[in-house]
Amino acid sequence: MERLLLRTVPGLAEQWRGAELAAIENIERIAGRPLPPFYRWFLLRMGESMGPLAYPTLDFSAHRVLACYAQKLVKPDSRFLLIAYESDEMMPLHLFYDFNAPARNDAMVTSREARGKELTDAFETLREMLAWGALSLFRIDKAPHTSSGSLKGDTPEFLTNLDSVMSSLGFEQPIPTGPLCRLYERPDAVMVCRGTPRSETGNRIAFDLGGSNLGTLRRILGEIATARVVELQMRK
Template identity: 50%
Template sequence: MEAFLLDLVPGLQDAWVGATEDEVARIEAIAGRPLPRFYRWFLMRMGHDMGPLAYPTADFSAPKVLECYARRLFAPNPRFLMIGYESDEMMPLHFFYDFEHSIREDARVTKSHAVGGGFHHVFDTFREKLTWGTFLAFHLTTLPQSCVGSFKQRDGGDLRATLDPIMESLGFVHPVSTGPNCGIYRSAEASMVTYAGPEGLPGYQTFRLAGDDAARLRRVLGHLGRDSSLRVDVDEWRPQLASGV
């Protein structure tokens, strides 16, 4: 994970700033349990400053987490730990760990309002949220042509079990391993991310595929639609293709 981020964002190691051991221990005390291994790594690497990886309105820093609990904006909870404070007044949904769904030395990331209410589950793990978002922002959006759409497993089975072997046969690799609800694929020809929420529709994921030109992307989509049980729907090309292309 660390090698992936440093390769994707040159100079990141000079920009991020980690939390102190004391801050990590205090957050662990609030959680009332050992912190997931990945979250501990995150805090020790960028628990004070995420550098270029920082979110515009969400603060995942250790000092902010501790401040929010000190001000009693959130009450300690054996299941949920607030890990990211959202300052957007229009949509103030803060990020929480859901320890009831701990997995892969990490845990589910969900969002909720500080005053309570329902939870909106966003990623199976914090690791996948960070990886998926960084790959999208620092790689896919820099490529000249992209398209967005969705994949649907026609027989209702495991979408990734169908998708992964075909992508590997086309020369794509997984720069970082992920769980079943999001995929990261990279090759010399193109790159792609897929996503479904932890409680999304079975056999369905959205995707963004990007590369140097539309012809390359069409070849990838053609293989996926022709050689598998996947239904491929393209909703938009970015930039929009000229008429007849």
Template identity: 50%
Template sequence: MERFLARLMPGIDLGWEGASTAEIREIEALAGRPLPDFYRWFLARMGRNMGALGYASVDFSAARILACYREELRSPDPRYLLIGYEDDPVVPMHTWYDLARPMRGDALVLSRGIGDPLIQLDFETFREQLAWKAMLNFRLDALPASCKGSFKSHRADVRARLDQAMNALNFEQPVPSGDFCGIFDRTDAAMICSVTPREEPEKILFFRLAAANAGTMRRILGVIARETDLEVVIDPGQP
């Protein structure tokens, strides 16, 4: 993850500040179990300041999380651990771990309000959420041509079939991800994919693709459609 982020933005780690050992221990005590390995790394490296990776309205700092547990949460939940506090008072959908659904040294990430039983599933892991956003902000947005849309299939193996085409197109996957997220990169193009994580793989993936020019994008999407039989749907108004 650090190599991936440093490649996207050299020197990005210069803005990071890690949480203290005491803060990490206190959060782990609130969780009532060992923290996911990735979250422990995140707290140690940027649990005080995320630098350029920071979100506009969500505070992932250890200090804010601990303050919220002291001031707003009456008692820790054995399943859901708050990891990001949403400062927008209109739609206060905070970010949580579902510790009952561990995955690849990490855990499922969801959004919900404090005391709200309704939840919105976001990413299968916190690693994928951070990598997806970083790829969008620092890689796709820097390329001159872009489009978005979806890959659809009547079978629930969209991601596996997409992987075959992306390998043939010489894309690499710099960050491990599962059936509900994809991060692909090569010299002249980059693509991110995601869909709400479920118990079973979905028959659709939403994508954002960016490249050096529109012709490159068309060739990439053409190969994907031809080699996988996936239905490539471009959102209205896209090139």
């Protein structure tokens, strides 16, 4: 994960800043349990500043998290832990870990109002959220040509069928991911796939693809369609 972010996000190594151990320990006390190993790594690396990776309205800093609990904006909860404060007053949906859904040394990221009950799930793990965001922002959004659509399969694990196709096209997977997320990259193209946990939308996942030229995108999509390991639908 660290290698992926450092090579993808310009200036990250010079600008990210970790939280102090005392702050991390205070967050762990609020959680009432050991923090997921990935979250502890995140706080040690970016717990005070995410540098260029920072989200426009979401504050992931340990300082902000602790302030929200100190100000009683959020109450300690054995299931949910605030990990990012949303400053958009129109839709103040803050990000929380859902400890009822642990995954791969991490946990599900969901959003809700500070004391609300209705959840909007985002990613199975914070790791996948950050990696997906980095590749989307710094590779796909900056690519000369992009395409998007959806993929559908017969089982919840259908993306495993796509892995061999993408590998044959020279793509690598920079980090391990779960059944709802895939990240594929090679020097001239990147593809990210994302499904929403607990959404009950069936075995359908959105994808975005970016590349150096239009012919590259057409060849990639053509190979995926020809392999018939997934159902491919284009949006744009």
